[in-house]
Amino acid sequence: MLPDTLTMSIQLTLAARYLWGRKLRTLLTTLAIIFGVLVIFGMNILLPTMLSAFQTSLLNASGQVDVLITHKTGETFAPRLINRIQDIRGVRAVSGSLERTINIPANFYRSGTVGAVSLIGIEPRAAQQIRDYTLAQGRFLQNNDTNVAVITGALADTLKLKLGDDLTLPTVQGAVKLKIIGIRQTLTMPGNEPVWVTLSEAQKLLNLPNRINTIEVKLDTLDAAQRDAITNAIAETAGDDYQLGGLASGSEFLASLQSAQLAFNGLGFLALFMGGFIIFNTFRTVVAERRHDIGMLRAIGASRRTIIGLILVEGILQGVLGTAIGIGLGYLAGAGIVAAVSGLFQDFLHITLGAPVIEPMLLVVTIVLGVGVTLFSGLMPALSASRVPPLEALRPSVAQVETVRRISKATIAGILLIVFAGASLFTHNISIVALGGLCFLIGLVLLAPALVKPIARVFGGLVAVVFAREGTADLARGNLTRQPSRAAITASATMIGLAILVAAVGVLMSLRGGIDNVLEKSLGSDYLLLPPALGTWGSDLGADENLANRLRAVYGVRAVSTTRFAATSVGDKQVNLLGIDPETFPQVSGLNFSEGDSRTAFEQLAQGRAIILNGVGAAQYRLHAGDSVKLASPEGEQTYQVVGVANDFINTKISTAYISQANLKRDFHKTEDVLIQIDLAPNADVAQVEARFQEIVARYPQFKLISGSAYVQEMRQTFNAAFSFYYILLGFLALPSLIAILNTLAIGVIERTREIGMLRAIGATRRQVRRTILAEAILLAATGTAFGILAGLYLGYVIVLGIGASGMFPLEYSFPFAGALAAVAVGLLFGVIAALIPARQAAQMDIIHALRYE
Amino acid sequence: MSVRHAVLGLLAQRPRHGYELRAAFEAFVGGRENWEVNPAQIYATLTRLEESGLVREHGMAQASGPEKRIYSITRQGKDALREWFSTAIEREHQRDEFFIKLMLCLATGQADPYKLIQTQRAKLYQDLHNITVQRTRANPQAELARILLYDKAIMYLEADLRWMDLVQARLDEIMRQPMPEPDLKPRGRPRKMQD
Amino acid sequence: MxxxxxxxxxxxxxxxxxxxxxxxxxxxxxxxxxxxxxxxxxxxxxxxxxxxxxxxxxxxxxxxxxxxxxxxxLSDDKLTELRRRKIGFVFQFFNLIPVLDAVENAALPVMLDGVNASKAKTQARDWLERVGLQNRLHSRPDQLSGGQQQRVAIARALVAEPALxxxxxxxxNLDSRAADEIAGLLRQVxxxxxxxxxxxxxxxxxxxxxxxxxxxxxxxxxxxxxxxxxxxxxxxxxxxxxxxxxx
Structure with missing residues (x-):
C-alpha cells in the first residue's frame, strides 16, 4: 500500500508550484480566507480584552488573596458570614469590605481628569492581616478614623494632591471631602484607582449601613490539596447564594458586549462561508483545468488518495497561509480597535483597557475554522479529481461544455426548499420560519444554475443595447450559459453578500422605527437626571431620597419618578432589576407592553411581589405573564409573579426586570435613585424651574440634568452614529463577494485563454475583448444582484418577524428601498470593478502565447 | 538516365582514363552495391561518345605497365552536358510491377490478393527498416550526401506503404467493379445512333 | 515466457x-x-x-x-501500483506538469512510489542524461522543444525501471526530424x-x-x-x- 507520508513531499512540491504558478488566483482565494479569519479573530480579541479589563478593574485592589467571597448577585450582604468563615479550620484571617466603583462626572476635578475611582471600605486591622499595605507616605487607616482616606501615588499625581490635602468624592449624600492621611505605591494593574477608607466610613458614604460586599480570606497552608479542601469548606459554609472568586457586578455591560460579539461572529462566519464558496469554485476550476495532469499522474501510478491529497494539500496550504495572515491582521485589527476605543472606554465606562487578550481556545477555534473551511470546500473538487480516469491524459483537450439537463435533481431540491421557505412564513413559529430562511438561501444556490440561462438572456438583451452592434454581449452571454454552474456559483457569492446587505438594511430600518417608538415613550419626560453611565447601572452612584424630594418640592413640578437598581440572577443568568414607583412611573415615563397591559401591570406591581420582564429577559427564561420566577437576593431566593412583558429604551438589549421600589428595598436593600425623570405642570415657568433644578443638582455632581426632548434628540444622533457603523460593517461584508466575482472572472479568463487568443487572431480588437469580459461581469453581477435583493428582502422580513414573534422587541417590517437601491449600485459597481483587471489582462494577451496555452 | 551523361560530367571535371571514370562514378553513388557499372559499359559509352565527337581521346604512354588512354570533353560535349543540365529528368510514374501483379491476381484468381498485399507490405517494411537502420548509422557530419539518398528511398517506401494501405482499403470495392477490358476497335460499320 | x-x-x-x-x-x-x-x-x-x-x-x-x-x-490500487512499477507511459501530448522542471517531472513516478526526493531526483537526472538532456535538467516544459519534452517524458517512463x-x-506532435530522434530513442530503449x-x-x-x-x-x-x-x-x-x- 502506498506510504502516504512519503508521497506528501511530491504533493507539497506540486501544490506549492501550482499555487505559485497562478499567483493572482492564489492571492484572491487566500484573501477570502484571510478576511473571514480576520473578522472572527479580531472581533473575538475585543471581548476578552474588555472582560479582562473588567476583572482587573474589579480585582486590582485585591492583589494576592487566597479566597474572595461575593454574593451571587454582586449585591451587598450582612457581615455575619465573616464569623462563620473565621471558625473554619485552616483559615488564618478574614476581612470584610465594601467596595464600590464611583463614576466621576467630567470636569469634577479642576486639577486633573479621573474617570472613576474604586471606593474600598476596609477594617484596617483585619485587612492588614490579609495583605500588605506598605505606604510610600503617611500612615495607614485606623479603626476609628473618620473623614480620612488612603490613595495611590498615581491618583495623587493626577489630581496634584499632597498628604494632608482633601479629596472630594461624589456620594449619595452629595459631595464629601476626605483628608488624605497616606499614599500607597502606584499600582501597576490597569483599572480604576482605589481610594481606601474605613468600612464604617464607606457604609456611611454609600448609605449601606452594616453591609459589606466582599470577604477576603487568607489560608494557613500552601499545600494545594489542603487549600482545595479548605476552599471547599468555605464554599459549603457560604452556601449557594455566594460565590468564590471575582465580583459579578458589571456583568450587565458584558451582556451587551456579548450580543455585539455574537453579531461580529455572525459576520465572520458569513465571511468564511463566502470564503469557502470561493475556494470551492477555485478548486472546481483547478480540477477542470488539470484533468490532463491528473490523468497523467493516475496513468503513471498515482493512487486516488494521492490525487485527493494533492488537491487537499493545496487547500491546506492556502488555508494555513490565509489563517496565519488572517490571525495576524485580526490581531492588528483587534489591537487597533482596542487602542481606538480605549479612550472612549476610559471616558464613558471608566474602565482602563489593557493589552489585547488572546484566549488559547480562540486561537484553536480560529485555526480549526479557517483551515477547516478551506479543507471542507476543497473536498468535493478533490473527490471529483480522484475520479478523473487515467485515460484523460491520452485525450486531446477539448473545451468542456456542460451538458445541461433540463431539470436536474438540484433544481427540484431548490424549488422544494424555496416552497418550504415560503410556506414556513404562514406557520408564525419562529424556529420554523428561521429554518425556512436558511432553506431559502440554500434553495436559491441550488436553483441558480437553472436560472442563470434565462436571466443571462434577459440581462444580455439589456447589455446588448449598451454595447450595440459589436456582438460582445452575445459572446458574454454565451460564455455564461455554456457553463451555468460556474456562473451560478459566482452569482451565488454575490447573491449571499447582497442578500445579507439588503436583509440587514431591512432589519436595521425596522429596528430604527421600533426604537423611535420606544424612545418617545420611555424617555418622553420633560426633564431627566442622568447618571454618568447609562445602562451600566451597577457602577453608577445614585442619590438618596432627599434629591427626589427636593425636586418634588419645586414649584411647577407635576411628578417625579425615580428608578433604582439592583443586580440579581435567575438561575445562573444575570438580570438587571430596576425599582420603580408604580404610581409615579406611568405618569412620567412608560413601557411598551407586549404582554399584559400597562394599567393592571403597574397596579399589580404595587401589591405583593410582582415583576415586569423586558423582552430579552422573557425570551431568555421563556417566561410569560402569569408565570412565577425566582430571583436571587441577599435575603435568599424570592418568588415573584410575572405580570407583564414590556420594554423601555435604555435596557432593550439587556435582560431587565421591573419591580416596585418597596420590594427592592425589602429584598435587595437598595434605596439609591440612579435615574430621575421629571414632568412639569402645564403652566410651569420653565426657565425658573430649570434654574431651580440646576441649583439642586449642583450638590449631586454625579447627575446630569437634561431636558427630555434634548435627550431624545441626542439619542437619535447616537443611534445614527451607531447605524453608520453598522453600515460600514456591511460594506466590509460585501468585500468577499467582490473577491468572489473577481476570482470567478479571473478564472474565466484563464480558462478561455485559448479562445481569447483565437478571437484576437481572427480579428477581434483589444477593445472588443475587453468589452466581452466586461459584459460578462455585468451579466454575472446583475444576476447575483437580482437574486441577492430577492433573498435579502425575504431574509430581512423573516428576521424582523422573528424578533417581533420572540417578543424581544416590538417591530414592524419597513421595506428597505434604500438598501435595495444600494444593492443594485453596489452589485453593478462591483461587477465592473471586478472585471477591470481580467478584462485588461485578456485584452493584452499575446495572441501566439494564448493560442499555445495548454 | 544513362551512364552517358555521367561520363560526360566526370570528364568535364577533368580528363580521366576509363578505370578512373568507373571509380569516380561509384564514389558518387556510394558504392558498387548501390549502382554497379561494369568496365565494358564504360568503354562502350566512351567509344559512342567519341564517335559523336563529344569526347576526345589522347593516347598516353605510361612509364611502366600498359599504355592508358586518357579522355577529355570536347566543345560539343560541353554543349550536350549543358543541354542535359537544363532539362528535367523524365520519370515513368505509372509503370508499377506490383500493380500489374495485383491486377493479374484479380483477373486470374490464382492467388489471394490480400496475401499479395501482405507479402509486398512486409517486404516494403523490411526494406524501410533496413534503410532506417543504415540511415541512423550514417554520420551526418560527413555523409550527408548519402543520407540524402537514404531519405529519398525512405520517402519512396513510405509512399508505397501508404499506397498499399489505400489498395487494401479499396480492394473490396475494386473486386466488385468490372475488370478493365481492352477497348477493342469495332470492326465493320459503326452502329447507328438511333434505336 | x-x-x-x-x-x-x-x-x-x-x-x-x-x-x-x-x-x-x-x-x-x-x-x-x-x-x-x-x-x-x-x-x-x-x-x-x-x-x-x-x-x-x-x-x-x-x-x-x-x-x-x-x-x-487487480484492484484499482494494485493496478495503480503495477502502473507505477512495471509500466512506463509516453503520451502524444507529452503530458508534463507545467510547473515542474525536467528533473522533477522525470522523478514523478519514483516519488509517487515513496522514494525520497533526493534519491528520486538522482535517478531522474541519470535518465535525463541517458536520453541526451544533460544540459536541460532544470528547464521547465515551456522552455523545451517538443522533441525535448518527449525526451523528458521518456526519461519519466524509464525512471522507475519498468519492464514495459x-x-x-x-x-x-513532433516534426519529422524530432520524430526520428524519438523513434530512435525508443529503439534504444x-x-x-x-x-x-x-x-x-x-x-x-x-x-x-x-x-x-x-x-x-x-x-x-x-x-x-x-x-x-x-x-x-x-x-x-x-x-x-x-x-x-x-x-
Missing part, C-alpha cells in the same frame, strides 16, 4: 444497438526487450489495445497477463536498455524502427510483420534496388 500476453482480449464500448467492438479476441505476445509497433487505420482499436495493456482501462472479456499475472484480478514502456503516438516497447503509430516511417509491426483493422489483427535487422551490406543492396526503381 512472454513479458506481456493477451488472451482473447475484447473490448466493447456501449451496449445494445449502439455497441461498438473496439477489440475482438485479440491475442498478442510481447517478449522482453522487443520493440513492437501497432498500426492500423483510425478506429481500428490500436489505442484501446494500448490502454488495456497498460491497465488504464478494463477489458470486456479476455485477459492481459503481465509476467504471467492477470490484470483483471507504452507509447501512444509518441511522435504525433528496447535494444540497449532491454525494455519491451509497445508503440501505437500511424506513421510507417516511425513503425519501421520497430522489431515487429502488428496491423489492426476493425479490432482484429490482420497482419503481423517481423523485421530483421541485417548487416549493412543487405541495406545497401536494398538501396541499390531503390535506385533502380527510381530510374
Amino acid at each position: 512472454s513479458l506481456v500476453q493477451t488472451q482473447d482480449l475484447t473490448k466493447i464500448y456501449g451496449s445494445g444497438e449502439t455497441a461498438v467492438t473496439a477489440l475482438d479476441r485479440v491475442n498478442v505476445k510481447i517478449d522482453a526487450g522487443e520493440f513492437v509497433a501497432v498500426m492500423g487505420p483510425s478506429g481500428c482499436g490500436k489505442s484501446t489495445l494500448l490502454h488495456l495493456l497498460g491497465g488504464l482501462d478494463r477489458p470486456t472479456s479476455g485477459e492481459v497477463l503481465i509476467e504471467g499475472a492477470s490484470l483483471g484480478k 514502456v507504452l507509447a501512444d503516438e509518441p511522435t504525433g 528496447a535494444e540497449a536498455w532491454g525494455r519491451s516497447v509497445v508503440m501505437v503509430t500511424h506513421d510507417p516511417r516511425i513503425a519501421a524502427y520497430a522489431d515487429r509491426i502488428i496491423f489492426l483493422k476493425d479490432g482484429t489483427i490482420v497482419d503481423e510483420t517481423r523485421l530483421h535487422t541485417k548487416d549493412g551490406q543487405d541495406a545497401e543492396m536494398v538501396l541499390g534496388k531503390m535506385k533502380v526503381l527510381a530510374e
Whole structure:
C-alpha cells in the first residue's frame, strides 16, 4: 500500500508550484480566507480584552488573596458570614469590605481628569492581616478614623494632591471631602484607582449601613490539596447564594458586549462561508483545468488518495497561509480597535483597557475554522479529481461544455426548499420560519444554475443595447450559459453578500422605527437626571431620597419618578432589576407592553411581589405573564409573579426586570435613585424651574440634568452614529463577494485563454475583448444582484418577524428601498470593478502565447 | 538516365582514363552495391561518345605497365552536358510491377490478393527498416550526401506503404467493379445512333 | 515466457444497438526487450489495445497477463501500483506538469512510489542524461522543444525501471526530424536498455524502427510483420534496388 507520508513531499512540491504558478488566483482565494479569519479573530480579541479589563478593574485592589467571597448577585450582604468563615479550620484571617466603583462626572476635578475611582471600605486591622499595605507616605487607616482616606501615588499625581490635602468624592449624600492621611505605591494593574477608607466610613458614604460586599480570606497552608479542601469548606459554609472568586457586578455591560460579539461572529462566519464558496469554485476550476495532469499522474501510478491529497494539500496550504495572515491582521485589527476605543472606554465606562487578550481556545477555534473551511470546500473538487480516469491524459483537450439537463435533481431540491421557505412564513413559529430562511438561501444556490440561462438572456438583451452592434454581449452571454454552474456559483457569492446587505438594511430600518417608538415613550419626560453611565447601572452612584424630594418640592413640578437598581440572577443568568414607583412611573415615563397591559401591570406591581420582564429577559427564561420566577437576593431566593412583558429604551438589549421600589428595598436593600425623570405642570415657568433644578443638582455632581426632548434628540444622533457603523460593517461584508466575482472572472479568463487568443487572431480588437469580459461581469453581477435583493428582502422580513414573534422587541417590517437601491449600485459597481483587471489582462494577451496555452 | 551523361560530367571535371571514370562514378553513388557499372559499359559509352565527337581521346604512354588512354570533353560535349543540365529528368510514374501483379491476381484468381498485399507490405517494411537502420548509422557530419539518398528511398517506401494501405482499403470495392477490358476497335460499320 | 500476453482480449464500448467492438479476441505476445509497433487505420482499436495493456482501462472479456499475472484480478490500487512499477507511459501530448522542471517531472513516478526526493531526483537526472538532456535538467516544459519534452517524458517512463514502456503516438506532435530522434530513442530503449516497447503509430516511417509491426483493422489483427535487422551490406543492396526503381 502506498506510504502516504512519503508521497506528501511530491504533493507539497506540486501544490506549492501550482499555487505559485497562478499567483493572482492564489492571492484572491487566500484573501477570502484571510478576511473571514480576520473578522472572527479580531472581533473575538475585543471581548476578552474588555472582560479582562473588567476583572482587573474589579480585582486590582485585591492583589494576592487566597479566597474572595461575593454574593451571587454582586449585591451587598450582612457581615455575619465573616464569623462563620473565621471558625473554619485552616483559615488564618478574614476581612470584610465594601467596595464600590464611583463614576466621576467630567470636569469634577479642576486639577486633573479621573474617570472613576474604586471606593474600598476596609477594617484596617483585619485587612492588614490579609495583605500588605506598605505606604510610600503617611500612615495607614485606623479603626476609628473618620473623614480620612488612603490613595495611590498615581491618583495623587493626577489630581496634584499632597498628604494632608482633601479629596472630594461624589456620594449619595452629595459631595464629601476626605483628608488624605497616606499614599500607597502606584499600582501597576490597569483599572480604576482605589481610594481606601474605613468600612464604617464607606457604609456611611454609600448609605449601606452594616453591609459589606466582599470577604477576603487568607489560608494557613500552601499545600494545594489542603487549600482545595479548605476552599471547599468555605464554599459549603457560604452556601449557594455566594460565590468564590471575582465580583459579578458589571456583568450587565458584558451582556451587551456579548450580543455585539455574537453579531461580529455572525459576520465572520458569513465571511468564511463566502470564503469557502470561493475556494470551492477555485478548486472546481483547478480540477477542470488539470484533468490532463491528473490523468497523467493516475496513468503513471498515482493512487486516488494521492490525487485527493494533492488537491487537499493545496487547500491546506492556502488555508494555513490565509489563517496565519488572517490571525495576524485580526490581531492588528483587534489591537487597533482596542487602542481606538480605549479612550472612549476610559471616558464613558471608566474602565482602563489593557493589552489585547488572546484566549488559547480562540486561537484553536480560529485555526480549526479557517483551515477547516478551506479543507471542507476543497473536498468535493478533490473527490471529483480522484475520479478523473487515467485515460484523460491520452485525450486531446477539448473545451468542456456542460451538458445541461433540463431539470436536474438540484433544481427540484431548490424549488422544494424555496416552497418550504415560503410556506414556513404562514406557520408564525419562529424556529420554523428561521429554518425556512436558511432553506431559502440554500434553495436559491441550488436553483441558480437553472436560472442563470434565462436571466443571462434577459440581462444580455439589456447589455446588448449598451454595447450595440459589436456582438460582445452575445459572446458574454454565451460564455455564461455554456457553463451555468460556474456562473451560478459566482452569482451565488454575490447573491449571499447582497442578500445579507439588503436583509440587514431591512432589519436595521425596522429596528430604527421600533426604537423611535420606544424612545418617545420611555424617555418622553420633560426633564431627566442622568447618571454618568447609562445602562451600566451597577457602577453608577445614585442619590438618596432627599434629591427626589427636593425636586418634588419645586414649584411647577407635576411628578417625579425615580428608578433604582439592583443586580440579581435567575438561575445562573444575570438580570438587571430596576425599582420603580408604580404610581409615579406611568405618569412620567412608560413601557411598551407586549404582554399584559400597562394599567393592571403597574397596579399589580404595587401589591405583593410582582415583576415586569423586558423582552430579552422573557425570551431568555421563556417566561410569560402569569408565570412565577425566582430571583436571587441577599435575603435568599424570592418568588415573584410575572405580570407583564414590556420594554423601555435604555435596557432593550439587556435582560431587565421591573419591580416596585418597596420590594427592592425589602429584598435587595437598595434605596439609591440612579435615574430621575421629571414632568412639569402645564403652566410651569420653565426657565425658573430649570434654574431651580440646576441649583439642586449642583450638590449631586454625579447627575446630569437634561431636558427630555434634548435627550431624545441626542439619542437619535447616537443611534445614527451607531447605524453608520453598522453600515460600514456591511460594506466590509460585501468585500468577499467582490473577491468572489473577481476570482470567478479571473478564472474565466484563464480558462478561455485559448479562445481569447483565437478571437484576437481572427480579428477581434483589444477593445472588443475587453468589452466581452466586461459584459460578462455585468451579466454575472446583475444576476447575483437580482437574486441577492430577492433573498435579502425575504431574509430581512423573516428576521424582523422573528424578533417581533420572540417578543424581544416590538417591530414592524419597513421595506428597505434604500438598501435595495444600494444593492443594485453596489452589485453593478462591483461587477465592473471586478472585471477591470481580467478584462485588461485578456485584452493584452499575446495572441501566439494564448493560442499555445495548454 | 544513362551512364552517358555521367561520363560526360566526370570528364568535364577533368580528363580521366576509363578505370578512373568507373571509380569516380561509384564514389558518387556510394558504392558498387548501390549502382554497379561494369568496365565494358564504360568503354562502350566512351567509344559512342567519341564517335559523336563529344569526347576526345589522347593516347598516353605510361612509364611502366600498359599504355592508358586518357579522355577529355570536347566543345560539343560541353554543349550536350549543358543541354542535359537544363532539362528535367523524365520519370515513368505509372509503370508499377506490383500493380500489374495485383491486377493479374484479380483477373486470374490464382492467388489471394490480400496475401499479395501482405507479402509486398512486409517486404516494403523490411526494406524501410533496413534503410532506417543504415540511415541512423550514417554520420551526418560527413555523409550527408548519402543520407540524402537514404531519405529519398525512405520517402519512396513510405509512399508505397501508404499506397498499399489505400489498395487494401479499396480492394473490396475494386473486386466488385468490372475488370478493365481492352477497348477493342469495332470492326465493320459503326452502329447507328438511333434505336 | 512472454513479458506481456493477451488472451482473447475484447473490448466493447456501449451496449445494445449502439455497441461498438473496439477489440475482438485479440491475442498478442510481447517478449522482453522487443520493440513492437501497432498500426492500423483510425478506429481500428490500436489505442484501446494500448490502454488495456497498460491497465488504464478494463477489458470486456479476455485477459492481459503481465509476467504471467492477470490484470483483471487487480484492484484499482494494485493496478495503480503495477502502473507505477512495471509500466512506463509516453503520451502524444507529452503530458508534463507545467510547473515542474525536467528533473522533477522525470522523478514523478519514483516519488509517487515513496522514494525520497533526493534519491528520486538522482535517478531522474541519470535518465535525463541517458536520453541526451544533460544540459536541460532544470528547464521547465515551456522552455523545451517538443522533441525535448518527449525526451523528458521518456526519461519519466524509464525512471522507475519498468519492464514495459507504452507509447501512444509518441511522435504525433513532433516534426519529422524530432520524430526520428524519438523513434530512435525508443529503439534504444528496447535494444540497449532491454525494455519491451509497445508503440501505437500511424506513421510507417516511425513503425519501421520497430522489431515487429502488428496491423489492426476493425479490432482484429490482420497482419503481423517481423523485421530483421541485417548487416549493412543487405541495406545497401536494398538501396541499390531503390535506385533502380527510381530510374
